[in-house]
Amino acid sequence: MNILVTGGAGFIGSHVCESLLSLGYKVVCVDNFNNYYSPTMKKKNISEAIKHKNFVLYELDIRDKNLREIFIKEKIDRVIHLAAMAGIRYSITYPEIYFDVNVHGTLSLLKLCVEFNIKQIIFGSSSSVYGNNPNLPLKEKYRPTPLSPYAHTKILAEEICKFFSDYHNLNVICLRFFTVYGPRGRPDMAVYQFVKSIDENKQITVYGKGELSRDFTYVSDIVDGILLSLKLPNRFEVINLGSVNSVKITQLVSIIEKNLNKKALIIDAAKITEEAESTLADISKAENLLGFKPKISIQEGILKYIEWYKNENKYE
Numbered sequence: 001m002n003i004l005v006t007g008g009a010g011f012i013g014s015h016v017c018e019s020l021l022s023l024g025y026k027v028v029c030v031d032n033f034n035n036y037y038s039p040t041m042k043k044k045n046i047s048e049a050i051k052h053k054n055f056v057l058y059e060l061d062i063r064d065k066n067l068r069e070i071f072i073k074e075k076i077d078r079v080i081h082l083a084a085m086a087g088i089r090y091s092i093t094y095p096e097i098y099f100d101v102n103v104h105g106t107l108s109l110l111k112l113c114v115e116f117n118i119k120q121i122i123f124g125s126s127s128s129v130y131g132n133n134p135n136l137p138l139k140e141k142y143r144p145t146p147l148s149p150y151a152h153t154k155i156l157a158e159e160i161c162k163f164f165s166d167y168h169n170l171n172v173i174c175l176r177f178f179t180v181y182g183p184r185g186r187p188d189m190a191v192y193q194f195v196k197s198i199d200e201n202k203q204i205t206v207y208g209k210g211e212l213s214r215d216f217t218y219v220s221d222i223v224d225g226i227l228l229s230l231k232l233p234n235r236f237e238v239i240n241l242g243s244v245n246s247v248k249i250t251q252l253v254s255i256i257e258k259n260l261n262k263k264a265l266i267i268d269a270a271k272i273t274e275e276a277e278s279t280l281a282d283i284s285k286a287e288n289l290l291g292f293k294p295k296i297s298i299q300e301g302i303l304k305y306i307e308w309y310k311n312e313n314k315y316e
């Protein structure tokens, strides 16, 4: 089976590509290596996958009309759509590029999926669509209340997926990822920034007195959820993927301090209104439909992340 992974050189995408290759799939990776963060990091992310005979890389934007040629040439069977402008804060300053890539880009990809009779599309959505809903744990049936341009683009893209599924009979699974962390983590995310700064004895900025909490989910658990979704024959589903592990930012900082054996230098900052107070996934749907079971605790995940971080720095 030939699987197109959009955003395959990114954090989550590169792990997905490696897992698919290890399972014997042919992987067609499309990524535009944009400079939201270092393209060199993205090249490094796929440095193992690229050696594999079943891996093909196209440096291309999902909005580029040449994407059509890839569908023809590579005989794509399924699509895992992870290419996006990610990151809440940047979306507040630059909403245009978020709507363009995350909404219009998804729309043009779905049109190709109809044209080429693609059997299934898995779309990487986000827990940010729930906004500040205090009714934890968050269930898929709750009304979305997006707070940022990024979150708006994700819910719009889900709705476009639903339309294509209803109208064009496409099988689409929208997976709402809850704060993903792990090796190759995006440099704009808290875990990456805290580990690097604490290790280098630099200050870290903690918003809202560290009282915010997140359902931090280790990347291999997200990859498991994506792979399990490949077996789901349903026409359309929206499914949460989280670890059901609510961790306050103060707790996260303590776990990192303990593992690095260093003390954080904290600068307090006001809470950002576009970000939720707390997130926690209800994963009963993922358990029932996919047999999803997150395996990695925050303590174990941070330990693994720090091991990776130390090895990376050794070779830089």
Ligand SMILES: NC(=O)c1ccc[n+]([C@@H]2O[C@H](COP(=O)([O-])OP(=O)(O)OC[C@H]3O[C@@H](n4cnc5c(N)ncnc54)[C@H](O)[C@@H]3O)[C@@H](O)[C@H]2O)c1
Binding pocket: 006, 007, 008, 009, 010, 011, 012, 013, 030, 031, 032, 033, 034, 042, 060, 061, 062, 063, 081, 082, 083, 084, 085, 086, 087, 101, 105, 124, 125, 126, 127, 176, 177, 178, 179, 180, 181, 186
């Ligand atoms: N990391 C998280 O915590 C998290 C949480 C919820 C949802 N998500 C979603 O999961 C997906 C992957 O996120 P990530 O954290 O790995 O981010 P990432 O930025 O590391 O990966 C996204 C990749 O998409 C590529 N890309 C961006 N625009 C593109 C375009 N127009 N054409 C082709 N490629 C393009 C980027 O170069 C990048 O390699 C995204 O859709 C993101 O919104 C991530």
